[in-house]
Amino acid sequence: MFKPKHVYIEKEALDYTLGKELKKQFEDMQIPVDILESNRVNFLRGKSVQEKYEIGKRVLVIGVRRTLEFQSCKPSAHYQLPLVTGCIGKCEYCYLNTNLKDKPFTRIYVNIDDILKKAKRYIQTGKFRPTIFEGSATxxxxxxxxYTHALAKSIEYFGKQPDARLRFVTKFTDVDDLLYLKHNEKTEIRFSINTDTVIESFEHGTPRVKQRIEAARKVIKAGYPVGFLIAPVFIYPNWKEDYLMLIKMLKNYLPNEELKHPITFEIISHRFTPTAKNHILQVFEESKLPMDESERTYKYGQFGYGKYVYSKEVIAEIKELFEFGLKHLPFPYEIKYII
Structure with a gap:
């Protein structure tokens, strides 16, 4: 559970019951609470990018979600479900470091009912059947x-929708409050996992992989469809041995007899944009992320900008490794994609 050092509440959020309750809760916890007159956030006073980043990661903003047009979310889902913005983790490679470079804090929303009503409108269009929403895109x-209970409310909401599904991914393990919800198997919970080498080097402030797999075991036992996002896959000395060991951990720790659905896998190799590299090196000056452009291939993506990716030969190696390793799992699984 995240315990912020400072909380900022947009004035409009106090018109909602949740906003009032959270204000009292954080005051009772003796956490400083300031009221913002608008949704403009300009309180990060650090002298450097690194200092603003560190301050922001300890800040929680409570606000009202005003933009209720959902963005597309390929290849994960049809639409984003914007429940939260920002993340408390400090993963060096994360695209949120670029998208939220001036706002590294986490923002939660008090008007979850409005967000779910908008989701209902997307479902009713019938454009996709079922309509799939991604709850962790931002x-x-x-x-x-x-604090929000946004996932719990969303899970039970989608549990009643015959033509819609919810899915989200996490690196964190506090899933106990989700175990007894009426999900009706309409929500897929995925866990982002990686090798110990990658987690120790780049995924600061996040649980170890064994803890994540143990959390996955809990939600499997609770009847949820479960998946794993193995990303980003890095090439480094002994990378093959490490990723095969990761697959072996899944084999050893997951409960075969409890599975109601095949385990899904989404496997994404490391890639970066020039903009992302620039900002990452501002925040993490000593970063050891492998971002040497001469060792990568430049490729244009679906959003009109280019990324540096591993070569076709390396991607082929990654595919071969994971297809081989996953074949040894004793339970049904489905590889969504390896890219």
């Missing part, structure tokens, strides 16, 4: 769930 929602 955040990791688990660390702030004890």
């Amino acid at each position: 955040s990791d929602p688990i660390p702030v769930e004890p």
